[in-house]
Amino acid sequence: MSPNIDLENGIGLDMRLITKRFPGVLAADQVNFSVRKGEVHGLLGENGAGKTTLMSILCGLYMPDDGEIFLGTERNAVEKVNIGSPREAIQLGIGMVHQHFRLVQSHTVAENCILGLSDKSIIINHTEIANRIAAIGERYQMHIEPDSYVWQLSIGEQQRVEILKMLYRNADVLILDEPTAVLTPQESQALGITLRAMAKEGKAVVFISHKLDEIMEITDRVTVLRNGCNVKTVETAETDKEKLANLMVGRNVVFSVERPSFKARNPVLEVDGVTAQNDKGVDAVSNVTFSVKGGEILGVAGVSGNGQQELAEVITGLRRSTEGTVKVGGINLTNRTPDKFIFNGVGHIPGDRIGVGLAGNLSVSDNLIMKAFRGGVVSRGIFLRNEAVRDYSDRLINDFDVDTPDRNTPVRNLSGGNQQKAILAREIMARTEQGTRDNGLLVAVQPTRGLDVGATEVVRRLLLTQCEQGDAILLISDDLDEILSISTNIAVMFSGKIMGIVDGDKADISEIGIMMAGGDKSAL
Ligand SMILES: Nc1ncnc2c1ncn2[C@@H]1O[C@H](COP(=O)(O)OP(=O)(O)O)[C@@H](O)[C@H]1O
Ligand SMILES: [Mg+2]
Incomplete structure (x- = not known):
C-alpha cells in the first residue's frame, strides 16, 4: 500500500484501511483517514462510533489489527510508521489531549510541561522554560501562568496546559478528544481560536466532537464515522448541520423539539x-x-x-x-x-x-x-x-x-x-x-x-x-x-x-x- 498523499509538501498524516477489534466489537472497520498540515480536521460521530479508538491508535495506545499509517513531518519525509507506544507517538510529533487529563496536580504548569522529557542534555533552566511557555502562549493565543500549580487551575485552564504540553514537545499533529465537553461557551470559543492559530502555524489538528455547531464553526474538513466505518469526508464549507447529522445517524434527522409554552402552576x-x-x-x-x-x-x-x-x-x-x-x-x-x-x-x-x-x-x-x-x-x-x-x-x-x-x-x-x-x-x-x-x-x-x-x-x-x-x-x-x-x-x-x-x-x-x-x- 502506498499513502494517499495529497499531503501538501508531504506533511501530514494518512491512515489507510485501519481495522481494530475489541472482543465482540469492530471499533474500526477498514477506516481511511488523513489530515493535512495547516488544517483543523473534525472527526464527527455519535457515542461509540469509534472516534477515540481510531485516534488512540495514532497516539500509540492501541495497536491496529490491520492497516498502515503514513506520516510526514517537518523533520521527516513521508514514510510508513509503526507507533508502538505513546512515547514513540510523541517522538514522531503526534500528541493527544484525552478526555480525562493526565496532569500531575501537585506540580506546576512548567513542571508538567517538562515531565517525562527524556532529553537529559537540556539543563533545566527555569527562566528558559517560563519564557518558552510564554512564547507558546502568545503564539497560540492561550494565556497560562507557568508557575501556577495544576490543582489551582480550573478545568478549562488544565486543558490549556495539556495543549501547551504538546506544543512544548513540538507536536506537528495534535488530536483533541471532545475538548469542549468540559468548557463554558466562552472557553470553547477561545479554544477554537487557539486551534485555528495552530493550523495557521502549520500544525495538523484533529478535533473530535459530536456537536454539529462547533464542527461547522471550527473545522476545514470533517470526517464522519458511524459504527466503526468512515462514512464520508467533506469540506466543511460545502456541507451543513442537517447533512452532517444525516451522515452521522444514517437517516434523516429533523431538529424540531420545541420549548414548552404551557401555563406554569403551583x-x-x-x-x-x-x-x-x-x-x-x-x-x-x-x-x-x-x-x-x-x-x-x-x-x-x-x-x-x-x-x-x-x-x-x-x-x-x-x-x-x-x-x-x-x-x-x-x-x-x-x-x-x-x-x-x-x-x-x-x-x-x-x-x-x-x-x-x-x-x-x-x-x-x-x-x-x-x-x-x-x-x-x-x-x-x-x-x-x-x-x-x-x-x-x-x-x-x-x-x-x-x-x-x-x-x-x-x-x-x-x-x-x-x-x-x-x-x-x-x-x-x-x-x-x-x-x-x-x-x-x-x-x-x-x-x-x-x-x-x-x-x-x-x-x-x-x-x-x-x-x-x-x-x-x-x-x-x-x-x-x-x-x-x-x-x-x-x-x-x-x-x-x-x-x-x-x-x-x-x-x-x-x-x-x-x-x-x-x-x-x-x-x-
Ligand atoms: N478498550 C476497549 N475494550 C473494549 N471495547 C472498547 C474499548 N474501547 C472502545 N471499545 C468499544 O469500541 C467502540 C468504539 O468506542 P470509542 O472509540 O470509544 O467511540 P467514540 O469515541 O466514538 O465514542 C464502542 O463500541 C466501544 O464500546
Ligand atoms: Mg470517545
Missing part, C-alpha cells in the same frame, strides 16, 4: 437554603434556593462537577443536606429516605443508567415494575400478580416504544436509548398509577447523554409531554444546547451556588457562559 419543588457535602466531606452545594412549578422545566446549566449531581441526590433522598429544606407538593421531605420521595411523586432519571437507574441483569419487565409494585398496581399485599405484571410491562414497552425482543430480556442487552426509555416509562408511570400526578416532580440528570440523535429527540419529547401534563421537571445537563432547547427557565450553577436564574425564552448564551465560569450576572 410550585411543586421548593428548595430553600440547601447546603450539602460531596463524598469528600466538602460543601458541594452551598445555600441553594429555587422552586419549580408544575408545567415548568427548570434547566440547571453548568460545567459538570459544580454540584449539580449532589443537588439532584439531595432532591431524591440519596444524599443528606446539612442545612436548608426540600419540599415537594408542600410536604417537607428534607433528609427523608428515597422511599418517601418516591411515595410523594418524585421520579428520578439518574445520570448513571446502569447502576443506579437499572438492574442490568434483571429483565425489562422486572425493571419496569420496580417502583409500581408499591402502589398496588401489580401486587396484592406482598404478592405480585403475574398477569398484572405482564400486562403492565407490555403496556409500558408499547407506550414508550422500548425496542426489546420481549419483556424477559435482561435490560443490559438493550441499547442506551432503549434503556433510557425504560427508565422514563417506569419513573413516569409509577407516579401516574399511584394517583400522585398533581404533585409530580421529575428529576432528570443527563437524560440524553450517550444517546443517538433519534433517541435524544424521543426522550426530550417525553419530558415535554410530562411537563405539558402538569409535572415539574428539574433538568440537569452538561449539554447547554439541551438546556437551551427545552427549558422554561435556566438556573446556572457554579461551585455549588446558583449564579442566577434566567428566562429560557430570553436566554443569552454569552450571559449564561459568564455565569458558568463564576461571573455575576448583575455585573454584566
Whole structure:
C-alpha cells in the first residue's frame, strides 16, 4: 500500500484501511483517514462510533489489527510508521489531549510541561522554560501562568496546559478528544481560536466532537464515522448541520423539539437554603434556593462537577443536606429516605443508567415494575400478580416504544436509548398509577447523554409531554444546547451556588457562559 498523499509538501498524516477489534466489537472497520498540515480536521460521530479508538491508535495506545499509517513531518519525509507506544507517538510529533487529563496536580504548569522529557542534555533552566511557555502562549493565543500549580487551575485552564504540553514537545499533529465537553461557551470559543492559530502555524489538528455547531464553526474538513466505518469526508464549507447529522445517524434527522409554552402552576419543588457535602466531606452545594412549578422545566446549566449531581441526590433522598429544606407538593421531605420521595411523586432519571437507574441483569419487565409494585398496581399485599405484571410491562414497552425482543430480556442487552426509555416509562408511570400526578416532580440528570440523535429527540419529547401534563421537571445537563432547547427557565450553577436564574425564552448564551465560569450576572 502506498499513502494517499495529497499531503501538501508531504506533511501530514494518512491512515489507510485501519481495522481494530475489541472482543465482540469492530471499533474500526477498514477506516481511511488523513489530515493535512495547516488544517483543523473534525472527526464527527455519535457515542461509540469509534472516534477515540481510531485516534488512540495514532497516539500509540492501541495497536491496529490491520492497516498502515503514513506520516510526514517537518523533520521527516513521508514514510510508513509503526507507533508502538505513546512515547514513540510523541517522538514522531503526534500528541493527544484525552478526555480525562493526565496532569500531575501537585506540580506546576512548567513542571508538567517538562515531565517525562527524556532529553537529559537540556539543563533545566527555569527562566528558559517560563519564557518558552510564554512564547507558546502568545503564539497560540492561550494565556497560562507557568508557575501556577495544576490543582489551582480550573478545568478549562488544565486543558490549556495539556495543549501547551504538546506544543512544548513540538507536536506537528495534535488530536483533541471532545475538548469542549468540559468548557463554558466562552472557553470553547477561545479554544477554537487557539486551534485555528495552530493550523495557521502549520500544525495538523484533529478535533473530535459530536456537536454539529462547533464542527461547522471550527473545522476545514470533517470526517464522519458511524459504527466503526468512515462514512464520508467533506469540506466543511460545502456541507451543513442537517447533512452532517444525516451522515452521522444514517437517516434523516429533523431538529424540531420545541420549548414548552404551557401555563406554569403551583410550585411543586421548593428548595430553600440547601447546603450539602460531596463524598469528600466538602460543601458541594452551598445555600441553594429555587422552586419549580408544575408545567415548568427548570434547566440547571453548568460545567459538570459544580454540584449539580449532589443537588439532584439531595432532591431524591440519596444524599443528606446539612442545612436548608426540600419540599415537594408542600410536604417537607428534607433528609427523608428515597422511599418517601418516591411515595410523594418524585421520579428520578439518574445520570448513571446502569447502576443506579437499572438492574442490568434483571429483565425489562422486572425493571419496569420496580417502583409500581408499591402502589398496588401489580401486587396484592406482598404478592405480585403475574398477569398484572405482564400486562403492565407490555403496556409500558408499547407506550414508550422500548425496542426489546420481549419483556424477559435482561435490560443490559438493550441499547442506551432503549434503556433510557425504560427508565422514563417506569419513573413516569409509577407516579401516574399511584394517583400522585398533581404533585409530580421529575428529576432528570443527563437524560440524553450517550444517546443517538433519534433517541435524544424521543426522550426530550417525553419530558415535554410530562411537563405539558402538569409535572415539574428539574433538568440537569452538561449539554447547554439541551438546556437551551427545552427549558422554561435556566438556573446556572457554579461551585455549588446558583449564579442566577434566567428566562429560557430570553436566554443569552454569552450571559449564561459568564455565569458558568463564576461571573455575576448583575455585573454584566
Ligand atoms: N478498550 C476497549 N475494550 C473494549 N471495547 C472498547 C474499548 N474501547 C472502545 N471499545 C468499544 O469500541 C467502540 C468504539 O468506542 P470509542 O472509540 O470509544 O467511540 P467514540 O469515541 O466514538 O465514542 C464502542 O463500541 C466501544 O464500546
Ligand atoms: Mg470517545
